[in-house]
Amino acid sequence: MDYCNLALFSDLDGTLLDRNRQVSRENREALAHFIAGGGLFGISTGRAPMNALELLPGVPINTWSVVLNGAEAYRYQTGTVAFPRVLPQLRATMLLQWVLERLPQVNVLLCSESRLFFLSPQDLADPDFLATHQPCTFTGLEAALCYPWLKLLFAAPRPILERLEGWAVDHSILEVMDRVYTSPTYLEFLPRGVHKGRCLRDLRCLDVLRGRRMVAIGDYTNDLELLAEADISVAVANALPEVRAAADYHTVCQDESAIAHLIYEILPRI
Numbered sequence: 001m002d003y004c005n006l007a008l009f010s011d012l013d014g015t016l017l018d019r020n021r022q023v024s025r026e027n028r029e030a031l032a033h034f035i036a037g038g039g040l041f042g043i044s045t046g047r048a049p050m051n052a053l054e055l056l057p058g059v060p061i062n063t064w065s066v067v068l069n070g071a072e073a074y075r076y077q078t079g080t081v082a083f084p085r086v087l088p089q090l091r092a093t094m095l096l097q098w099v100l101e102r103l104p105q106v107n108v109l110l111c112s113e114s115r116l117f118f119l120s121p122q123d124l125a126d127p128d129f130l131a132t133h134q135p136c137t138f139t140g141l142e143a144a145l146c147y148p149w150l151k152l153l154f155a156a157p158r159p160i161l162e163r164l165e166g167w168a169v170d171h172s173i174l175e176v177m178d179r180v181y182t183s184p185t186y187l188e189f190l191p192r193g194v195h196k197g198r199c200l201r202d203l204r205c206l207d208v209l210r211g212r213r214m215v216a217i218g219d220y221t222n223d224l225e226l227l228a229e230a231d232i233s234v235a236v237a238n239a240l241p242e243v244r245a246a247a248d249y250h251t252v253c254q255d256e257s258a259i260a261h262l263i264y265e266i267l268p269r270i
Helices: 012-016 025-036 049-053 089-102 127-131 158-170 196-203 221-229 241-246 258-269
Strands: 006-010 040-043 065-067 072-075 080-082 107-112 116-118 149-155 177-183 186-191 213-218 232-235
Touching: 006 012, 006 258, 012 213, 012 258, 025 040, 025 258, 040 065, 049 065, 065 196, 072 196, 089 107, 089 149, 089 158, 158 177, 158 186, 177 221, 196 213, 196 221, 213 221, 213 258, 221 232, 221 241, 232 241, 232 258
Parallel strands: 006 040, 006 213, 213 232
Antiparallel strands: 065 072, 072 080, 107 116, 107 149, 149 186, 177 186
């Protein structure tokens, strides 16, 4: 099949990755087939570029990707960044200081353009959270001040995150930042107006993508704007109900090679 008019953007966790955070052989082979047919493939993830890459051995990526939930676009072939959007550091610092002082049980990750900073004490780090957000550096808040901040990620049980969210509302943090739950235990703060869909809209204007039909596939709340911006929107079977309702097409679940099903079974019918 000729895919020369298509660009496919896939979410990672819950979509391209299975429950063991692996990419199936079927998905890798399907993506190679898609690219060989002229298609462009990029990821669309909340993860930082190098953190995402560690999960994608053998996965071909041949165009721009949406990373950090839309805070920037990244081109893996050249290491080039486009459309970066930065958090207001004063308000972000207020939020971080309050969390670190009042909610020490929260794991705090600060994302800059090139580095991940783990701000919580190392002895309080959740092993799974830490293992899945590498490479990162343990540091204090002051050491990170000289870098531009693109995203804050807080990991904790939902009731604690809701307390954090309430403080942010009460102290006008949300006047200059947006927040989104990216899993039941992850709460992220992004620059105002930033989401995956906005970044995908920015990418449309680039020569390499101009004129292509954008295909997007995802599973969670942070994928809703991405699906709304896409010309062809797809939800995996394990997606949240509101994500499935927002999608034009539905595919199998993440553990059944959803990307392969999309490429071989859905795209030929469109």
